[in-house]
Amino acid sequence: MSRSPRHGEAILIAAQSGRALALAARRAGLRPYVLDLFGDADTLALAEGYRPATGRFGDGLAGEGLLAGLDSLAALAGRSPIGIVLGSGFETAPGLMERIGRSHRLLGATPDSVRTLKDPLAFAALCARLSIPHPEVTRAPLADRSDWLVKRAGGSGGSHIRPAGMGGAPPGAYFQRRVGGYARAVAFLADGREAAILATTEQWSAPSPLRPFRYAGALERAAHEAPILTAATLVGIGAAIAGIVAETGLCGLGSADILVSEDGWWLSEINPRPGATLDILDRRHTPLLAAHIEASLGVLPRIEAAPVDAAATEICYAAAGYAPMPPFDWPDFVRDRPQSGACVPRDAPLCTVFATGPDSAATRDLLRVRAATLRTLLATTEEAR
Incomplete structure (x- = not known):
C-alpha cells in the first residue's frame, strides 16, 4: 500500500x-x-x-x-x-x-467506478440488481411526458434538469421519472470494499425560469438537533451505499443524492467525488481531505463525531451580468470571490455564502441575512460606477 x-x-x-x-x-x-x-x-x-x-x-x-x-x-x-x-x-x-x-x-474514484456510476442506464441496472429504490430511467420517446424529467448524463448542479419534452432524449441526456420528496445528501467515505457514513445534509434549490432545479445550498444540522433522516431510513441508505461500493470498487469521499418522503426514499444518484458540501463537512478534527486520501489508499478512517454547531452554504447567482466585475470589498463570509475584471454572466454562479450557528434555524436566518447584505453591497457598487 x-x-x-x-x-x-x-x-x-x-x-x-x-x-x-x-x-x-x-x-x-x-x-x-x-x-x-x-x-x-x-x-x-x-x-x-x-x-x-x-x-x-x-x-x-x-x-x-x-x-x-x-x-x-x-x-x-x-x-x-x-x-x-x-x-x-x-x-x-x-x-x-x-x-x-x-x-x-x-x-479518489477510479475511471471504471465513474463509468458505471455516471451512466444512467448502467446505474439503474445496478440499483435494480441490488434492490435499491431508484427512479425509472429511459432514453426512449415518452407517450406521456408529464411525470418525467430530462437530465444530462453526468450533469451537476441541477441546472441541466428540465421537465421532459417531446420525442426521444437529446444526445447525452436521458429521462428520469419524477418522484416526490425532500432533497437530502448522505456523505460517505469508501475504501473500495466498504463504506462509512460521514454526515447527512439537507439541500434546497434556487429556481430560475430556465433552470427550475438549480442547486442553491446545503446545511448540516447541529449535533443536538433531531437527525435529518430516521434511523431506519439511514440504515437502508447505508446498506445501499455499501452494496454499491462493493460492486463498483468506489473509494474516497462521495455522496448519495436522496429524495425522502413519508412513503420512503429514492436514491437519485451517486457523486463519486468530493462535492458541494465540502465546506460544511470539513469541520471535524481530522481534515476531510486527509480522510479522503486515506480511504483512496484502502484505509477506511474512523468517523469522528459531528461538530456541535450547524453550518450551511448557499450559492449566490448573479442577478445581473458583470463584464467586467468591478473592484469590490468582499465580506469575510463570502467564498469563491471573482477577481476584479472577471466576466460573470447573468444567472451564473457569482460566489458562495457561508454561515454557522447554534441550530439550523439560526444558521438559515444568518445565511439569508448575509445573502441580502451581499446583494445590497453589490447593488451599491453598481450604482456608484
Whole structure:
C-alpha cells in the first residue's frame, strides 16, 4: 500500500471550481496546485500554483490543454505531487481520467467506478440488481411526458434538469421519472470494499425560469438537533451505499443524492467525488481531505463525531451580468470571490455564502441575512460606477 501524505507535500487539484478542495488541502497541511475554470481570488490565494481550464460550468472540463496544464503544475511543484484529486467536471470523462492517471496518481474514484456510476442506464441496472429504490430511467420517446424529467448524463448542479419534452432524449441526456420528496445528501467515505457514513445534509434549490432545479445550498444540522433522516431510513441508505461500493470498487469521499418522503426514499444518484458540501463537512478534527486520501489508499478512517454547531452554504447567482466585475470589498463570509475584471454572466454562479450557528434555524436566518447584505453591497457598487 502506498504511504499516506506528509505535511507540506504538494497535491494536484482539477475541478470546475477548485477553491473548496484547495482550502481542504491547506487544512490538511498540503500545498495545492490547482487547475479550474474560474481562478477566483481566494483560489489564487490558496494555491501554490494555478492554471486555467477550458470548458463550461455544468458541462465539465475540456480535455484540450488539461493534461499539459497538470504537467506544468506538477513541474512547478518541484517534487512529485502525492497525486491528484478530481472534483466536479469529470463525470462524463472516464477516458480523460484514465489519461490523467497515466501521469498522476488518482486519489479518489477510479475511471471504471465513474463509468458505471455516471451512466444512467448502467446505474439503474445496478440499483435494480441490488434492490435499491431508484427512479425509472429511459432514453426512449415518452407517450406521456408529464411525470418525467430530462437530465444530462453526468450533469451537476441541477441546472441541466428540465421537465421532459417531446420525442426521444437529446444526445447525452436521458429521462428520469419524477418522484416526490425532500432533497437530502448522505456523505460517505469508501475504501473500495466498504463504506462509512460521514454526515447527512439537507439541500434546497434556487429556481430560475430556465433552470427550475438549480442547486442553491446545503446545511448540516447541529449535533443536538433531531437527525435529518430516521434511523431506519439511514440504515437502508447505508446498506445501499455499501452494496454499491462493493460492486463498483468506489473509494474516497462521495455522496448519495436522496429524495425522502413519508412513503420512503429514492436514491437519485451517486457523486463519486468530493462535492458541494465540502465546506460544511470539513469541520471535524481530522481534515476531510486527509480522510479522503486515506480511504483512496484502502484505509477506511474512523468517523469522528459531528461538530456541535450547524453550518450551511448557499450559492449566490448573479442577478445581473458583470463584464467586467468591478473592484469590490468582499465580506469575510463570502467564498469563491471573482477577481476584479472577471466576466460573470447573468444567472451564473457569482460566489458562495457561508454561515454557522447554534441550530439550523439560526444558521438559515444568518445565511439569508448575509445573502441580502451581499446583494445590497453589490447593488451599491453598481450604482456608484
